[in-house]
Amino acid sequence: MILRSFVLVSALVSAAPAAVHQGNGIKIGEVAADSAVIWTRLTAAPEANWTGTAFVPPSSPGGAGPSAAEIEAATIQARDSGPAPAAPPGAKAAKKKGGGLSNAELRAFVLRADPDTQLPRGRTLAQMHGALPGAAGSVRVTLRPADGGAPIETAWTPVDPARDHTRQFTLRPLRAGVTYRVRVESRDPAGAAGAVVEGSFHTAAAPAVAAPVKFAVITCGDYPRRDDPANGHRLYESMRRAGLDFAVHTGDVEYYDKPDPWSTSAALARFKWNRIYALPFPREFHRTTPVYFTNDDHDILTNDCWPGQTHGRLTWAEGLAIWDEQVPVSPLPYRSFRHGRDVQFWVVEGRRWRSPNDAPDGPAKTILGAEQKAWLLRTLAASDATFKILVSPTPIVGPDRGSKNDNHANAGFRHEGDELRHALSAHKNLVVVNGDRHWQYFSIDPATGLREFGCGPMSDVHAGGYKPQPGDEAIQKFFRLQGGFLTVATKPAGATATLEVRHHAVDGAVTHTVTLKPDGTLEPNRPR
Structure with a gap:
């Protein structure tokens, strides 16, 4: 509780009673050399209802x-x-x-x-543990360059009650390689002043600039499996101390298909977002660290889902709409960002255009869809970045459990998997970083040489689901059945650079390191 209070003081600059609040803090995302997206949500209280009633299992x-x-x-x-x-x-x-x-x-x-049977008789959703209802009002964002210059200020804009009282702003033009101070103000419908949140971020360096870059990759973190009950996932604090320029979340931000509550309605899906981002650790992290998000399955609908399915009363269309309202987004869910001379990364989306998992494999079966796949291969070929990083929600190399049939490392998508592994491996300066799997690993595809790094889940209690099999050593060069995160860092050295990929434990300790040269040569692995 002491730490929770400290985080709130550091994030909120107004000590006076506020008419409305920003209890989920802010999210900074989609940061490029000339633009960024700032997200916020107005809430009726500064904190979630941490003393509320616990959910109960559904009944008939x-x-x-x-x-x-x-x-x-x-x-x-x-x-x-x-x-x-x-x-x-x-x-x-x-x-x-x-x-x-x-x-x-x-x-x-x-x-x-009935989803509402998870609420004890006589209780409303606002009375449940972790509830943080939205509130009407308006918000305004101001960006000030830390090195001086004119600020950029949006107009006062109402939050959208149909989108969970959220609002996000795309701000441009910004200057490359500059730190910006962020100030998000709020007011209620009558104009009374609300809470103010301040933060900061650094724009991407221009493509010609040989600037060092360091970012983290995370996946799979739901509320019941947080490892600090009062503050959230400890991994956020470890990353906050790691000197990151940004982070990438590869999906499964929450699990609609897990209890407490089972999110079988839009209201209960939004509840989980409101609760997990009311925790101090993620709030403080997002205030000063840009994060690029891509969804996977559990945070859209349910495990291994594809278009047209439902999860109780939660529809596919609702799942996509809730995702787009809860994180900073670009017009398309697949996109690429350049950070200086040495780094370009691609974020792909694996749910919206996929074929049903149980469809027969063949040339027509896809996870990416024709348009996204063509964009990926075309823009990879056009890039002159020293290093190329593909961020995938799910594995492309693996290995994976034999019972799975949901990703490019599985037999059910082998045709497109083979196509991608051969196409991607042609770029010797490319690595894949991915989420989804509840263990950390580094693999090299024996057929193509494509390298893949799995970041692992956000807590140790979330780890599980795989035991190395005979023959895995031909593919998997590092395996760790624990939680943690990846860091990817470039180190410019004159006309060249190196790329260092590290696995970290939840507390930030380095457990494995691989260093890549621009010609694709790997320096010896250094297990810790």
């Missing part, structure tokens, strides 16, 4: 379906991938006597149940 009217004890026992098992807390006595007895409710049976029941 009239007691139809599984018993409460069976549902509770199965919910405990579904809650996280780490050690589960002990089930209550009634749940243990039911599981032992009746064989228990399988994960598939539980999820089928959840999808049929």
Whole structure:
């Protein structure tokens, strides 16, 4: 609690009572040499309802379906991938006597149940633990160059109640390689002053400038599996101390298909965003570190999803719309950013244009879709950056579990996977960094030489799901079944540079390092 109070003081500059609040802080994103996007949300309170009522497992009217004890026992098992807390006595007895409710049976029941039965009788969503309702009002953003010069100021603009009381601004023109101070003001509909949040960011260097760049790559972090209950994921503090220029989130920001609550409605999906970004660690991190986001499956709808599916009452269209309202976005979800002479990275999206996972594999089956894939290959070929980094939500090299059929490392998408591995490996100065998998790894595709780094989940309790198999050593050169993050850093040296990719533990300790030269030569790995 002491740390939570400290973070709030550092982020909010107004100590006077505010008419409206920015309880989710700000997010700075899509930073280029000449532009940036600033996101905020107006809230009715400065903090989430941390003393609110806990959610309960869903139920059926009239007691139809599984018993409460069976549902509770199965919910405990579904809650996280780490050690589960002990089930209550009634749940243990039911599981032992009746064989228990399988994960598939539980999820089928959840999808049929009324989402609101997860609220205890007589309670509203605003009264639940972690709730942070939105509020009407307007916001204004001011950017001031730290080295002097004229500020850039937006007009006062209302937040959008249909978009969870959020608003985001694209600000341009900015100057390359300059630190900007950010000030986000708020006011209520009557004009009374609200909370002010201040932050900062550094624009990308111009393409001709040999500037060092350092960024982090993260994935998979939901509220129940945070490792500091009061403040959030400790990894944010480790990254904040790492001297980053920016970070990339590869998706699974939240898990709609996990309990507490199961987000089978748009209201419950938004609830999870509001709750996790009310925590102090992510709020403080986002205030001064730009983050580029791409979605995966759990933060759009459900595990391994594809277009047209639903998750209870949550539709595919709602899932996409909620994503676009909750993070800084560009007109297209696939895009590329240049940071100086030595770094260009590409962010791809793997859900909106994909074929159904269960469709037969072949030339027509795709994850990226024809337009995105053509854009990727065309812009990679056109780039003269010293190093090229492809940010993928899911693996391209792997290896992965044999039961999976959702990514380019799986048999179900082998045709496009082979196509991509051969095309990408033609760029000897390219590496893939990816999320999705709940372990850290470094792999080299034996057929093409393509290199891939999996960043791992955001906490150790979130790690799991894979055990190295015989033959993996031909592909996988580093494996660690723990949480953490990647850093990718360039070190200019005259007319050339090197690229250093490091795996870090949650506390920031370096566990593995690979250094790449522009000609594709790898320096020896240095396990820690």
